[in-house]
Amino acid sequence: MRNIKLLWGLTVILSAAVLVLGLLVIRLSGREQGLPDAAAPDPEAERVVAKIGGREFTLGVLEEQLMDKHGAELINQLLDREAVRLESERIAVKVTREEVDRELKRMQQGYDSEEQFYESMKTQVGMSKEEIREDVYYKLLLDAVATSSIKVSGAEVDAYIKEHPEEFHMASLLRIGVIVNKTADQAKRTLELFRSGKDFAQLAKERSLDTASAAEGGDLGWVEDNDPFIPQEYLKAARTLKVGDVAGPVETDGGFAVILLKDKKDQSKGSMEEIRARVTKQLALQKAPPLQDILQSLRKKYDAVILDPALK
Known part of the structure; x- marks a missing residue:
């Protein structure tokens, strides 16, 4: 995504x-x-x-x-x-x-x-x-x-940062690949094929029920590790993996998924000066x-x- x-x-x-x-x-x-x-x-x-x-x-x-x-x-x-x-x-x-x-x-x-x-x-x-x-x-x-x-006071900025700490902590970005199958057995077979040397992107195009990501070889792109728009089962599984590892079958609303952690990196929210400037502007626009x-x-x-x- x-x-x-x-x-x-x-x-x-x-x-x-x-x-x-x-x-x-x-x-x-x-x-x-x-x-x-x-x-x-x-x-x-x-x-x-x-x-x-x-x-x-x-x-x-x-x-x-x-x-x-x-x-x-x-x-x-x-x-x-x-x-x-x-x-x-x-x-x-x-x-x-x-x-x-x-x-x-x-x-x-x-x-x-x-x-x-x-x-x-x-x-x-x-x-x-x-x-x-x-x-x-x-x-x-x-x-x-x-x-x-x-005008936005320093006290207003301090209060906002204190009340919304989740917006300013260092975020982890995950590059996730996913293949969704209908049954757990099908997902296990996908895992076997991948571990035997089959290309993940090709498997996604051939086997995944998620047509949107399948067209991209199963690639969801870079997502934050708490992205609310990504199935939380995907993120939970990906957070436990090392880069290059797979997990599955992971049961989701859409079936049973195989999850590949393709890459991982940290994303800074900026210096405190930059954060305060963004919050000041955000509060000013609200007013x-x-x-x-x-x-x-x-x-x-x-x-x-x-x-x-x-x-x-």
Whole structure:
């Protein structure tokens, strides 16, 4: 199970929405260079971009479909970001490159590498490295605007840390492989095959009932040793193993599992200074109005208006 963290606007900037913006820029720049205006026929809109059988698809049709599906989302995001930027300049708050780097590093926990994280984001949500970085920047900038006038005392931070010690202790990360069989006898047979030299990933693809993990060779990825979203029987078994060892049959709701501990490492929650900074921000955001309300207030403050009825 990958440690995927949702970003502000992550489900808004999709590849299709980015393409909408690109098409608009092309069309607008063309008009600036003396090409036909919106009232006249636009030759560029009639350019054929795809064919199938006897049917042709033009750039104009593609643009229309993309605008219908994603135009409103994109223009609203652009207005939100500009409102946040204007307010941050007014009150003189900034987000540094180092802050963005730290947030991206936190998001990458649970992935084998930075490259794997960005590849996963590209595959799952259609965002490039640059788009993710920009999204994180504006999320942090909104947080900074929202909490700029909110005070959190040292005593409040101390009390929170004291009341939630489990959030700050050194965590163990486990890389777990799992093969789920219907019966205990089938799981014992899986164990025999593995111990005789069969590849665990191949066995998972051939024998596991858990189709999601089987497609990954039984790999659940890096998970915390107390992850509430992983069957606790898996974690209990994995905690008793040395790297490379297997356990089973482990009875679960889904059947009988064979558990492989592929790797293990400790994960620091950061220095006390970093922990206190995170808690301070978290408590400040709890005191602040909802972020969506802040965005709406800023859009009103800076006179944001969507003029095209099709984009409302």
